[in-house]
Ligand SMILES: Cc1ncc(C[n+]2csc(CCOP(=O)(O)OP(=O)(O)O)c2C)c(N)n1
């Protein structure tokens with residue numbers, strides 16, 4: 001039985017959750033600014049509004065647990081431990097980025113912290129996480145694989161294959177669906193007759209849990225149980241986190257014609273960071289001045305990271321062909 005309760009978190013643990021959410025928010029605001037200034041080659045999908053999900057899930061993960069992400073993955077990368085400057089330099093295409101500037105927003109990798117990639121393809125994180133769970137099981141390790149994906153991703157074939165196999169083989173995997181109500185501009189209710197993503201878990205014989213994805217403590221609690229069960233050999237869990245993206249699907253895209261301004265305002269009023277701040281004050285876990293200082297501090301970290309990225313060099317053109325071909329031992333590519 002999983003005993004830890006979110007209400008039993010220490011003050012340090014509570015503040016760490018807020019700090020991570022602020023870091024994600026401020027880094028994303030730097031991304032928005034850089035995109036508008038023409039500093040970002042390629043597309044970017046921001047995570048603003050969804051910070052509680054990555055934060056609540058990743059708070060349970062160790063460095064050697066493997067996270068697989070999506071096209072909207074900056075928050076997952078930061079919550080798993082990628083340094084903000086490595087993220088911002090990468091999305092700006094700079095040599096100091098996590099992939100030397102060759103990947104960009106949708107190819108962020110940092111194996112050293114167990115972050116195995118954002119992806120422009122919707123769905124494969126589900127299969128990759130199942131694969132990581134299979135590897136952990138074969139190695140008799142208590143590592144877990146975690147897949148983040150959207151409501152749109154849950155309608156991809158990968159979802160059904162991945163969940164079925166993970167359940168059949170009782171793999172240590174947590175499937176985290178961030179249901180933000182839309183796949184680009186298609187409402188969830190128009191893409192499926194399922195009432196929820198979580199209810200589909202029953203079809204494959206694994207637990208399906210629904211949670212308020214804007215409530216970091218609710219996510220923390222549910223994810224804690226799922227990670228604990230995975231580590232203990234009790235198999236996978238599907239966690240559906242209800243949340244909302246505040247900005248357009250991707251930067252530069254229109255954001256009208258498929259959702260109302262009232263709906264956006266309604267969700268803005270449920271901002272995961274402001275909600276948690278209010279809760280911390282209610283609980284007496286911190287003073288307003290302490291929380292303000294934390295906000296300023298994370299803003300400075302994000303600003304410094306963006307500055308570092310801006311001042312970093314472009315990759316050397318002489319290395320343009322690096323990493324394109326494998327060089328098996330004994331084969332002369334000269
Ligand atoms: C396999 C695949 N199909 C379609 C697309 C085009 N596409 C990019 S993002 C997206 C919507 C994804 O929606 P969701 O999974 O709900 O994630 P969200 O953008 O809401 O975070 C689609 C269909 C793609 N990139 N890959």
Ligand SMILES: [Mg+2]
Pocket residue numbers: 150151152178179180181182183184
């Ligand atoms: Mg979606």
